[in-house]
Amino acid sequence: MRQYHELVADTLAGGCYKPNRTGVDTVAAFSHHYEVDLAEGFPLLTTKRMDGYRWNSLIHELLWYLSGEEHIRDLREETKIWDAWADEEGHLDTAYGRFWRRYPVPDGIGRLPGESWPEEGHRWTETETAPGGGTRQVFDQIGYVLDSLDENPNSRRLVVNAWHPANAAVSTLPPCHYTFVFNVQGDRLNVHLTQRSGDIALGVPFNLAAYSLLAHAVANRTGFEVGSFGHTIVDTHIYCGAGDRGAWYDEHLPELRAQLEGIEDRSEYADVREWLEDAAPPEPDDETGYDHVPGLLTQLSREPGDRPRIEVADRPLEKLEYDDVSLKRYDPEPGIEFAVAE
């Protein structure tokens, strides 16, 4: 996908060295936006293999969001990608789906005079019984979007919000992709995602595929043609290693940038990788793969191939299963392994 390569290249070319809470440093840049026309193919990366176990993780993660669960007890049977952020019982401090499907509605005393809130029994709200007794009202944002696309498709309010400020302020991992908007133009259904923080090598390839798939599934359900996926990432970053390896970039980014500026043919990215592996201190044997720059240079040296196609069974979103999504005409280059910064 050409747009992904531009994101990688722009972040390397314009990024700053930026340490962060994980202890694995980054090369980071501010605010990147791109669009992909989904009618012209599905934006699964072809410059590294994303089928097999990665596809398995990606689909199960999206189905988990749609389930509205606040735990990963079922998800972790399918993939380990969320295990590090959950407790023994599988609870996460912040689970996307819980906000998508069950966003908390303030109760009586939480409501200020003059505000409007749904009554009990409203079609998008549900009254849940809390485990310790008592009830709470929650709002299904996906239900709201699906019904509104039927009844009022020109609405400019088709927003799904996963950000809860009070939870985000104390959460171990507040949502990265925290709001998305459906937007109809003619007969095309577009989706725009805003992401506050994007791990270019690991998170972003999953994120862009998951929301593009969601656009297909919602277009199917509502009778629209699939349109474009727009993606804005505020802090785009490439993890560049811990300790001496990470710190090397602090001093040597200008040299790396000079090498990249001279590139005329994509095959030269492989030469820059060789130079880098030679010049930078090695990652410790028990901590390899946290520097994502070499792997991404390999990816840049590969030519983006034709985009595959995707087919999604015409079923209610709640009933979608792994086998309902199939990938066609996908011809990727070999996989690239990256370690995840926790």
Ligand SMILES: Nc1nc(=O)c2c([nH]1)NC[C@@H]1CN(c3ccc(C(=O)N[C@@H](CCC(=O)O)C(=O)O)cc3)CN21
């Ligand atoms: N640093 C960081 N990057 C992320 O992308 C990320 C987090 N943290 N924390 C929360 C979630 C978890 N996500 C993850 C976590 C791991 C992989 C990962 O290891 N992907 C492998 C495949 C692993 C598998 O499918 O089993 C890859 O090669 O893409 C991807 C996304 C996205 N998020």
Ligand SMILES: O=c1ccn([C@H]2C[C@H](O)[C@@H](COP(=O)(O)O)O2)c(=O)[nH]1
């Ligand atoms: O879907 C996701 C989830 C997480 N990420 C990345 C972005 C950051 O590298 C980390 C989160 O760390 P913060 O310090 O909370 O920003 O996870 C992603 O890219 N996509």
